Amino acid sequence: MADPTARQDAPPASDSPDSPDASESPDASDSLDSPDSLDDDASPAAASLAFRELLRGLRVWDTELPSFDPAQAPAEPLPLFRQWLREAAEAGVPEPHTMTLATADAAGAPSVRTLMLHDADERGWHFGTHRGSRKGRELAARPRAALGFYWAAVGRQIRIRGTVTAADPAESAADLHRRSPGALAAALVGHQSEVLGSLEELAHASDAAWERARREPDAPVPSWTLYVLRAEEIEFFQGDARRRHVRLNYRYEGGHWEKELLWP
Numbered sequence: 142m143a144d145p146t147a148r149q150d151a152p153p154a155s156d157s158p159d160s161p162d163a164s165e166s167p168d169a170s171d172s173l174d175s176p177d178s179l180d181d182d183a184s185p186a187a188a189s190l191a192f193r194e195l196l197r198g199l200r201v202w203d204t205e206l207p208s209f210d211p212a213q214a215p216a217e218p219l220p221l222f223r224q225w226l227r228e229a230a231e232a233g234v235p236e237p238h239t240m241t242l243a244t245a246d247a248a249g250a251p252s253v254r255t256l257m258l259h260d261a262d263e264r265g266w267h268f269g270t271h272r273g274s275r276k277g278r279e280l281a282a283r284p285r286a287a288l289g290f291y292w293a294a295v296g297r298q299i300r301i302r303g304t305v306t307a308a309d310p311a312e313s314a315a316d317l318h319r320r321s322p323g324a325l326a327a328a329l330v331g332h333q334s335e336v337l338g339s340l341e342e343l344a345h346a347s348d349a350a351w352e353r354a355r356r357e358p359d360a361p362v363p364s365w366t367l368y369v370l371r372a373e374e375i376e377f378f379q380g381d382a383r384r385r386h387v388r389l390n391y392r393y394e395g396g397h398w399e400k401e402l403l404w405p
């Protein structure tokens with residue numbers, strides 16, 4: 142199993158394959174007068190150059206990262222997922238329980254957005270949203286989805302794909318009412334993914350929702366639905382400073398989990 146206390150030595154910055162090479166850098170003196178080139182009033186060419194330079198100056202995996210020995214990984218992915226999430230939280234990753242959810246519409250066009258993970262257990266990965274939202278409609282039409290987690294401080298990514306089912310109204314309501322007053326107020330606002338006329342309209346609806354959530358902590362929100370993604374495939378990616386990333390993929394086949402390594 143991964144030992145988050147076992148650290149790998151990061152190579153010197155000049156070893157880093159992604160280090161910008163000074164010889165490749167464009168001569169910025171003509172168009173890049175100052176760091177202010179990112180300002181809105183810079184010429185479009187200077188702004189584009191400054192933006193590319195900004196991107197090239199940013200780093201990934203440029204820190205001490207935990208090691209991960211896939212030979213020690215458990216037979217099933219759930220304990221490893223829970224362990225990695227806990228270790229991300231302990232490493233100070235902000236909001237490690239947020240994840241990307243990818244769905245596709247009936248024509249196959251994909252969409253992603255960030256959601257909160259409510260639980261991960263033997264049934265699957267739990268999240269809540271409105272049935273009438275874009276993702277709710279897409280899941281109704283095509284109940285397959287993917288989740289993505291990325292925890293930069295530990296250089297870890299997990300992706301999960303599978304089939305999604307909606308929990309029944311009682312379980313959905315219980316899940317919502319266990320959450321914070323803010324979560325209830327947000328759900329009570331409703332209309333998720335519909336076109337909004339103005340921010341004043343939102344402020345009005347939000348004030349009313351907070352007031353109702355305070356008065357009525359069990360207020361029903363019929364459209365709010367708990368969904369559970371039953372995983373068919375889960376990949377654990379441990380980033381490595383020398384780009385020798387470790388990828389361990391679990392596939393559910395014939396009633397049990399198969400494990401395989403993937404080239405990074």
Ligand SMILES: Cc1cc2nc3c(=O)[nH]c(=O)nc-3n(C[C@H](O)[C@H](O)[C@H](O)COP(=O)(O)O)c2cc1C
Nearest residue numbers: 239252254255256257269270271274275276277334
């Ligand atoms: C950190 C974070 C957490 C979020 N959590 C949720 C959530 O748990 N449920 C939800 O419906 N939307 C959540 N959202 C909003 C979604 O990202 C998205 O904007 C919304 O659900 C509408 O998506 P859709 O139009 O694709 O259906 C969250 C956004 C952020 C940035």
